[in-house]
Amino acid sequence: MGGTVLKASNAAVNKPVNVGIVGLGTVGGGALNLLRANAAELSRRTGRDIVVSHVGVRREHPNLNLTGITVSMDIFAVVDDPAVDVVVEVIGGITAARELVLRAIANGKHVVTANKWLLAEHGNEIFSAAEAKGVYVAFEAAVAGGVPIIKVLREGLAANNIDWLAGIINGTGNYILTEMRDKGRSFADALDDATALGYAELDPTFDVEGIDAAHKLTIMASIAFGIPLQFSKAYTEGLSKLTRDDVVYAEELGFRIKQLGVARRTREGVELRVHPTLIPDDRLIAHVNGVKNAILVQSDAVGTTMYYGAGAGAGPTASAVVADIVDVVRALTAESAPNVPHLAFMPGAITNTPILPMEDVVTSYYLRLQAYDRAGVLADVTRILSNHDINIEAILQKPMQEGGSVPVIILTKPVVEREMNLAMAELEALDHIIGSVTRIRMEPLA
Amino acid sequence: MGGTVLKASNAAVNKPVNVGIVGLGTVGGGALNLLRANAAELSRRTGRDIVVSHVGVRREHPNLNLTGITVSMDIFAVVDDPAVDVVVEVIGGITAARELVLRAIANGKHVVTANKWLLAEHGNEIFSAAEAKGVYVAFEAAVAGGVPIIKVLREGLAANNIDWLAGIINGTGNYILTEMRDKGRSFADALDDATALGYAELDPTFDVEGIDAAHKLTIMASIAFGIPLQFSKAYTEGLSKLTRDDVVYAEELGFRIKQLGVARRTREGVELRVHPTLIPDDRLIAHVNGVKNAILVQSDAVGTTMYYGAGAGAGPTASAVVADIVDVVRALTAESAPNVPHLAFMPGAITNTPILPMEDVVTSYYLRLQAYDRAGVLADVTRILSNHDINIEAILQKPMQEGGSVPVIILTKPVVEREMNLAMAELEALDHIIGSVTRIRMEPLA
Incomplete structure (x- = not known):
């Protein structure tokens, strides 16, 4: 039952937290502006001043006020800067970003990133490196912008x-x-x-x-x-x-x-x-x-x-980046990295549940066929579906269109996608079906 | 940049966290059942086993399986139990609950509560005691049930x-x-x-x-x-x-x-x-x-x-109680109480912004009057509103009802409530207005 909550009296003696931002595009510029605009409120929330001390850019940013901030055209200078406590990676892409984040981690820095592509492709490697080093990689901004x-x-x-x-x-x-x-x-x-x-x-x-x-x-x-x-x-x-x-x-x-x-x-x-x-x-x-x-x-x-x-835009994404910075600062101040595992479960408790191939997924379907309006069309269609154990929930035949064909819409009950693929191939092979069958999956969400 | 994230290898050596629950009604019983049902998942999330070791109740609970749990009819025995790490207060009410929570804090225990009434009335005292003692009072379940x-x-x-x-x-x-x-x-x-x-x-x-x-x-x-x-x-x-x-x-x-x-x-x-x-x-x-x-x-x-x-119910409220327990356990494991201030801002940074009296609040209004259908009624009504600088956004007169009166509905533009109160009194004093004026405030939410 150790540990103490930071007292108000400590707030004044804590030194500022230095943030390095790599990339000053929409998100990076937004984060810089937000950290400045809400500096007082952020200090009230964390008991620390949060200061952008170093930025890494690949071009000039004449519209941003960078007074008092070290500006490096070599983006790796930011993650190598001993004064930087937290690195914000918002350059996008995956090659340089991966190298940059791994080097920041190796240098013992906490990382905040908005880069969903990077994490989706290289997240396992990055989180593993962070856990080994005892630092945190926060990524609220990677999904759904400002929605936490x-x-x-x-x-x-x-x-x-x-x-x-x-x-x-x-x-x-x-x-x-x-x-x-x-x-x-x-x-x-x-x-x-x-x-x-x-x-x-x-x-x-x-x-x-x-x-x-x-x-x-x-x-x-x-x-x-x-x-x-x-x-x-x-x-x-x-x-x-x-x-x-x-x-x-x-x-x-x-x-x-x-x-x-x-x-x-x-x-x-x-x-x-x-x-x-x-x-x-x-x-x-x-x-x-x-x-x-x-x-x-x-x-x-x-x-x-x-x-x-x-889900996007400078303000919302910057909101998530800065919320992550606040989390890291609150943890720094507690003198312990957050003990919330990166992927919500302890690294040793991650399970290898397989990802299902799409053919094994069961859903209901909306099907749209374009059929010549002949006797027996619906009989053929329903026979094929029935042969694949596909039950029909609703059927809707629309008025005849130019060329003498009619759109037929069918809603099915749940069926495994493999069967639906087979049935669709048979439907498309019918003489009186024109072109391909449109298939949209359905979710009851209940 | 100190601190380490807990490694998987540590998980096994950490001893279980003991939870004491005071009150086994809907929420307490729900939390007990949820901690058991999802025990494996919770251990995956925290690296610790979470065990209910002691419950305080005021009556028998024959429908709950309390095997292996100390059951006390003296609810204070739970907060005085040295083996209990986290106290869950779900007895409701404010008198005994306040005493119980303050004693748990004095005993150095973290507290989880679902008691909005208690916090709304005595929260300042409780959070202040918790901050002085270096423990945490978590209360996700107090607002909107399972919505975090x-x-x-x-x-x-x-x-x-x-x-x-x-x-x-x-x-x-x-x-x-x-x-x-x-x-x-x-x-x-x-x-x-x-x-x-x-x-x-x-x-x-x-x-x-x-x-x-x-x-x-x-x-x-x-x-x-x-x-x-x-x-x-x-x-x-x-x-x-x-x-x-x-x-x-x-x-x-x-x-x-x-x-x-x-x-x-x-x-x-x-x-x-x-x-x-x-x-x-x-x-x-x-x-x-x-x-x-x-x-x-x-x-x-x-x-x-x-x-x-x-926003309510055993499952949703228990979800919030147990999420709070997970937060506390993750913090215990990091050997530091969470440094997230109870009221989001540092105790010394809480401001004394006044609460506005309702008379000073500005909103738009929906007004419904019942008026005799005489010449001049609408002229009188609009004159009174105009005298108070209340602008009309829309007006709707409904067909005559039994007794010869008509309902008149008025939507106004924003106005301070004080003026609206004065205008309503004048409207109600009009001869051809029956009874009182119904007033519903409007919010654009944009």
Whole structure:
């Protein structure tokens, strides 16, 4: 029962904490500005002054006031600076970032990073190095921007066995889907708009193909279930094949389409998948629109909880970076690194539960076929589904379109994806089915 | 840069942590069961076994398995037991609970409590005693059940100046309002139902008069703004005067009525108030229904975030109690008490920002008058409002009712409550206005 809570009287004698920031782009500049703007409030919270003493940059930043700060064009000078207590890595990318973070750790410095790509790919190596050295790598900003979902999963819900989580964790993708639904726009149009507004990168592949979401999902799944980071095993499916028709038909059936990252613990293994998903429109998360993020978590004691907010942008991401700095400073002041394990579970207690191949995942499906309006079409379709033990929940045939074909929408009951793949191949081989079958997975989220 | 993260190899040699639980009602029994059910997962998370070694009860609990646990009918025996590391206080009430918690602290034990009433009334004394003794009093379960809002405000949003927060923080109240809206029931009917379902206590005063919500709001406001707990200065207004008509008219105007706890930092002081509130129906929190809780937080860096989940019940509340135990165990293992201040800000940095009297609060209003349908009524009403500089946002006159009177609904622009009180008195004095004027405050939540 040792240890003492810092008394107010100690606050004055504690020396400032020196922060080194590597990268002064949107997030780094935002963190610098936030540390200054809320300096008094941060000192009230931690009992210490938090000072940015050194920044590493690769170009000039004439719009930032760097008075009193050491500026190095060699970014490694920051992590080698003996006066720096905490290194903030916000350069992005994975090659230089990995080297930089590992060197900071080797130098005995705590690290704060917003780099989900880096952690999804190299997190196991980085956390292992940090644990060996007795320093901490904090990464709240890597997932869902300013929504403190890492802390919630790792500490707030620590009493629970987490069953599954499902998140809208890419703001660009959610903006596109919201525009498609609310304004009847096509995927391509909505993406152009997202790019013009600065939500999507010039190369939007990571956003629209679900890769960025899969990075974040990989991190959350590790923390929720106590498993190693395994980004390479995540299933990703993008938004580009979605049509406006699908959005409308889903709506008619009482659903909305969201790009969800889903991680679920089953007896056989862990599901780790990002794909467009039909969700019932009476779920709160169905009403999360625009660039916002939200994560729904299902756990055994608390039941369903949800966490909502801005997933990107200078302010929200800087909020998470600075919250991590506060955690580290509070720990430094307690003269002990935080004893919260990086991945929520003790390093020796991480389990090797396998990630399920997508073919083994069970979900319900929305299917859309384009069929010639001939006698026997529905009989053929339902026979094929029945042969694969796929039960139909609802069926909707739309009016005939130009060319004499009709769209048929089918909602199925849960079935393993392997069977659905076989059934889809047989459906597509039918003479009176035109083109490929659109398949969107469904999640009841209940 | 001292301190080390606990290595896996240490886990085995650490002895179990002994927990004493005082009170084995819904929450205490829930915590006991959860600590057992998830024992393996908790050990994976903390590197320690967590064992309930001693319980204090005032009656027999034949439905709980207490094998291997010391059972004392003298509840103080638990806090005096040298083997107990952490005391969980879940007896409720404030007299014995206060004495018990202070004695546990004096005995050098960390305390976990779910008792919002106790903290709202005696929190300043309790936290001060804990800080002097170097122990920790954790209270996640006191607000919003299993939603980790205390941790979010104190740590997750630590980078931010919090501007305001608004919460649906009493499940019984929200259940009643949901029933009134969805099923057209009266307040009294819905309350009867809530009592029959076990949501409301036999004496539901704390729930329906906003007192329970004000306890929770008092705690959240202290943490959000770094001010002492000041429950006695909170404004509370209950649900009992709300009519089904108000719910319907609000809906027609694009709003829903929720019982909100609002804490806002203004230049003049802190608003601390619980009352029925009209909120725009396109806000996510407007769709939080039934016994669920949700807290919306507006802060300068991250913007708007929201936290949603079950606010009561054995599982959710036990989830928060056990999360607090995990925090304490992780700190014990780091050989240092957590350095997170009880009220989020360092004890010496708590400010004496005044709580604003309700008369000084500025909001918009929904007003409902019952007026005889005579020439000049609307002219009189609008003249009185205008004399008090109250601008009208919308006005809605409903069809004539039996007795020849009409309901008139007015939405105003923001005005200080003092002026509204004066205007309401003048309105009620008009000959052609029947009875009193219904006034519901509005919050844009944007």
